[in-house]
Amino acid sequence: xxxxxxxxxxxxxxxxxxxxxxxxxxxxxxxxxxxxxxxxxxxxxxxxxxxxxxxxxxxxxxxxxxxxxxxxxxxxxxxxxxxxxxxxxxxxxxxxxxxxxxxxxxxxxxxxxxxxxxxxxxxxxxxxxxxxxxxxxxxxxxxxxxxxxxxxxxxxxxxxxxxxxxxxxxxxxxxxxxxxxxxxxxxxxxxxxxxxxxxxxxxxxxxxxxxxxxxxxxxxxxxxxxxxxxxxxxxxxxxxxxxxxxxxxxxxxxxxxxxxxxxxxxxxxxxxxxxxxxxxxxxxxxxxxxxxxxxxxxxxxxxxxxxxxxxxxxxxxxx
Numbered sequence: 313x314x315x316x317x318x319x320x321x322x323x324x325x326x327x328x329x330x331x332x333x334x335x336x337x338x339x340x341x342x343x344x345x346x347x348x349x350x351x352x353x354x355x356x357x358x359x360x361x362x363x364x365x366x367x368x369x370x371x372x373x374x375x376x377x378x379x380x381x382x383x384x385x386x387x388x389x390x391x392x393x394x395x396x397x398x399x400x401x402x403x404x405x406x407x408x409x410x411x412x413x414x415x416x417x418x419x420x421x422x423x424x425x426x427x428x429x430x431x432x433x434x435x436x437x438x439x440x441x442x443x444x445x446x447x448x449x450x451x452x453x454x455x456x457x458x459x460x461x462x463x464x465x466x467x468x469x470x471x472x473x474x475x476x477x478x479x480x481x482x483x484x485x486x487x488x489x490x491x492x493x494x495x496x497x498x499x500x501x502x503x504x505x506x507x508x509x510x511x512x513x514x515x516x517x518x519x520x521x522x523x524x525x526x527x528x529x530x531x532x533x534x535x536x537x538x539x540x541x542x543x544x545x546x547x548x549x550x551x552x553x554x555x556x557x558x559x560x561x562x563x564x565x566x567x568x569x570x571x572x573x574x575x576x577x578x579x580x581x582x583x584x585x586x587x588x589x590x591x592x593x594x595x596x597x598x599x600x601x602x603x604x605x606x607x608x609x610x611x612x613x614x615x616x617x618x619x620x621x622x623x624x625x626x627x628x629x630x631x
Contacts, residue, residue, distance in 0.1 A: 376603040
């Protein structure tokens, strides 16, 4: 009797368990239940990124190992021929040297001048708000417009040579002399972009606790000592941002050079960016231009990543 009752109980429990088991869900319901539907909203952005950025990069890297000229449908694989040609190309070495000179010059000028301007506009000067506007205004201008404006200033009958004549000095060939042309290009870019460094440093200065500067003043520190021992260590994050932005901008320098000198006179101001453009779109050597672009990308990575690591360690040390 008891055995029959136990068997009936097991049969009822098994039937109840089968009835309680939910039906299998569809793929869409499982995605909704797991919260994966949120990833569907980024699919359009990912598709655009892949189609517009990632795919061209991969295709360009592939063309670097071919002889494609941008027009022919038949593409022949030539291995490392473009890279071997690059090793013996004096213009490539010159462009790399010019690129590095411009990049590191911009870092020094933008960081030093940006910090000085930030200290000025962060002081109790009555016109500090107007000065912030004036110093930052060039940043919002188009580089091409700025370049053509300065091209007129640097011209033979431009503003600078007119001032030189007024004081009895000989006019200079600002964009015609190889050395002066490189300096002029650096001046134009620094003038336009130093305002951004100023704003970044200004944000860092306004985050410095005034109690620390007051304590340093009570301890007898002069203004330079307060800046060196109190302000600068606390500006480490802002310094990292400014240095990295200036370095990347200097390495990929193109607009101002193309508008001012087009890489001249000769090849005095030609950077890797202008050289890639000239090789690919003027000479039609797309495969060689892609090879130079690959090397350019490696140079940027080799320089920028270690600099970021060093600056980040400096942030941690002063944090």
